[in-house]
Amino acid sequence: MPPHSAAEPSRQCKVAVIGAGAAGLVAARELRREGHDVVLLEQQGQLGGTWIYTDEVDGDLLGRDASRRRVHSSMYQGLTTNLPREIMGFADFPFSTAAMAGSSIDARRYPCSEEVLRYLQAFAQHYHLTELIRFNCQVQSVQHAPAAPAAPAAAAAAGPPDSSTAADIPWKRWEVQWQQLPAATSPASSSNPPSPAAAVAAAADGSMYTELFDAVLVCNGHYSEPKLPQLPGAEGWPGLLMHSHNYRSAERFKGQHVAVLGASFSGQDVARLVAQQAACVYLCAREWTTQQQLDAGRGGAAANIQRRGMITQLNAAGGAEFAVGQAVPQLDAVICCTGYNYSFPFLDLQALGLSTAQQHVAPLFQHMFVPGQGPGLAFIGLPWRVVPFPMFELQAKLCGRVLSGRASLPPAAEMAAWVQQHDKLLAAEGRPPSQSHYLDYKQLEYHAWLASIWCLEWCDGVFCQRLLRETSPPPGAGQFILAQHALAHPRLWRHFLDDKAKP
Ligand code: FAD
Numbered sequence: 001m002p003p004h005s006a007a008e009p010s011r012q013c014k015v016a017v018i019g020a021g022a023a024g025l026v027a028a029r030e031l032r033r034e035g036h037d038v039v040l041l042e043q044q045g046q047l048g049g050t051w052i053y054t055d056e057v058d059g060d061l062l063g064r065d066a067s068r069r070r071v072h073s074s075m076y077q078g079l080t081t082n083l084p085r086e087i088m089g090f091a092d093f094p095f096s097t098a099a100m101a102g103s104s105i106d107a108r109r110y111p112c113s114e115e116v117l118r119y120l121q122a123f124a125q126h127y128h129l130t131e132l133i134r135f136n137c138q139v140q141s142v143q144h145a146p147a148a149p150a151a152p153a154a155a156a157a158a159g160p161p162d163s164s165t166a167a168d169i170p171w172k173r174w175e176v177q178w179q180q181l182p183a184a185t186s187p188a189s190s191s192n193p194p195s196p197a198a199a200v201a202a203a204a205d206g207s208m209y210t211e212l213f214d215a216v217l218v219c220n221g222h223y224s225e226p227k228l229p230q231l232p233g234a235e236g237w238p239g240l241l242m243h244s245h246n247y248r249s250a251e252r253f254k255g256q257h258v259a260v261l262g263a264s265f266s267g268q269d270v271a272r273l274v275a276q277q278a279a280c281v282y283l284c285a286r287e288w289t290t291q292q293q294l295d296a297g298r299g300g301a302a303a304n305i306q307r308r309g310m311i312t313q314l315n316a317a318g319g320a321e322f323a324v325g326q327a328v329p330q331l332d333a334v335i336c337c338t339g340y341n342y343s344f345p346f347l348d349l350q351a352l353g354l355s356t357a358q359q360h361v362a363p364l365f366q367h368m369f370v371p372g373q374g375p376g377l378a379f380i381g382l383p384w385r386v387v388p389f390p391m392f393e394l395q396a397k398l399c400g401r402v403l404s405g406r407a408s409l410p411p412a413a414e415m416a417a418w419v420q421q422h423d424k425l426l427a428a429e430g431r432p433p434s435q436s437h438y439l440d441y442k443q444l445e446y447h448a449w450l451a452s453i454w455c456l457e458w459c460d461g462v463f464c465q466r467l468l469r470e471t472s473p474p475p476g477a478g479q480f481i482l483a484q485h486a487l488a489h490p491r492l493w494r495h496f497l498d499d500k501a502k503p
Contacts, residue, residue: 015037015215016041018142019041021221023381023392034403038132041133045136051073052075054073058246061246063228063243070224080111089119093123139176139346140177141346144175145172145175145212172373173376174213175210176210176213177208179207180208181206182206218379227338229261229262231336232311239332241334255278257282257330258334259331259334260274262285263283263285264337272302282306284322288308308326318331341356342382343356366449368380369415372416374409380396385443386439391443
């Protein structure tokens with residue numbers, strides 16, 4: 001059901017946005033455009049999240065020790081984007097070399113991570129978002145404020161929220177507790193010019209602060225908490241075991257025999273990079289279940305990459321056995337590119353009626369809202385196998401409008417029914433609950449739902465212009481639909497992927 005829309009905002013909220021990565025930044029822009037008062041809380045000393053490269057790694061390379069020293073970003077040397085830059089930009093501020101005039105260092109269609117970081121910095125500068133960020137502020141807890149007033153404080157001037165804007169759920173305020181980390185020890189220290197808030201932060205000493213907000217947008221990313229496969233024999237195995245979250249560069253694998261577990265985007269990419277230094281890389285996947293599929297990998301990009309099934313046994317002598325393919329007598333390292341878990345250490349999931357037990361966040365209406373909690377708590381960026389930046393932007397626009405009263409959520413029962421229907425559909429498709437936020441081709445439908453109340457505004461943007469020129473759009477379709485069509489066009493994708501190989 002498309003959200004209800006109204007012409008004028010009727011409410012101004014004080015909103016905490018947790019995280020100044022791509023999702024948090026565009027959320028801040030959309031919220032401010034909608035008239036809200038925004039505070040961006042960021043644990044690191046600079047903006048950019050995932051796109052900040054650091055040599056630092058977690059205290060435990062596999063990520064099993066819950067009390068380990070943590071680094072947020074999983075970025076590594078040699079990464080180039082897996083999407084063309086034309087679809088990695090936000091509307092009104094395309095990720096083109098022109099938009100970043102003077103600062104672009106990598107004009108390729110699939111640029112390096114530093115170029116994406118520069119784009120996000122340029123975006124933040126252009127929309128004056130840096131002044132909203134409190135750097136080195138790590139959110140420790142988010143919970144309902146004890147005696148919640150009926151409406152956001154700022155709403156007094158505009159009148160209390162009506163039932164159409166808050167659905168059937170009473171408005172709840174949130175108490176956000178955050179710790180001011182000393183700048184030098186926060187994950188990945190700043191190279192940004194300090195904002196006034198950052199200047200305060202620099203003087204701080206680990207103190208805790210509590211502040212009330214009308215709404216909280218959770219934009220903390222989901223590529224930091226390693227998900228591990230079963231590794232029988234790992235305890236006595238003498239080699240190096242690590243998760244790709246802590247992979248930084250291939251140099252340490254020079255001349256070694258390395259198994260890379262998982263052959264999705266990061267597994268393939270890491271295998272390709274490590275193979276430039278290693279003697280041999282064994283790229284292990286569940287999907288390669290026959291000798292034919294193993295053989296299909298031969299003669300590929302790197303002659304020293306061999307395919308194997310997943311590891312079934314690591315032995316004390318240093319070798320490994322695989323579900324499919326010949327055992328290897330001596331391996332030096334295993335890199336698990338096996339994905340990430342959703343993690344919200346600052347939320348009391350149980351109190352909110354949420355769970356991440358099945359590797360997705362449930363129950364959530366449209367991957368964003370908790371049925372029964374109203375519009376004051378929302379998650380941005382949970383879906384995967386998507387084109388992330390445009391999706392963040394659309395989700396953020398919806399949040400901004402729901403909070404301002406220009407759109408409304410359905411009643412709680414309807415949201416819960418949507419979740420049930422979504423789960424049923426997933427099961428009917430034979431997919432596990434862990435794929436609940438996996439969108440893939442369904443992202444087009446999802447974008448259309450998100451955009452359904454501001455499609456015209458979106459259509460005026462320059463989003464995907466280049467893609468649109470290179471595909472054959474259906475006659476009479478709006479610009480937004482055209483962009484979706486372009487994204488879905490398999491021939492076009494192939495063209496872009498071929499292009500990635502070019503300098
Ligand atoms: P992040 O970028 O992770 O930002 C979250 C922010 O929240 C961080 O700054 C973090 O410090 C902060 N934070 C977390 N917890 C707290 C807390 N308690 N208090 C305060 N702040 C907190 N996407 C693409 O579109 N193209 C690509 O080519 C691509 N390649 C990728 C390669 C890798 C290796 C990885 C890991 C991801 C890649 N992605 C790619 C996906 C990418 O993560 C998203 O595009 C996007 O950058 C995620 O943005 P985000 O804001 O949701 O999360």
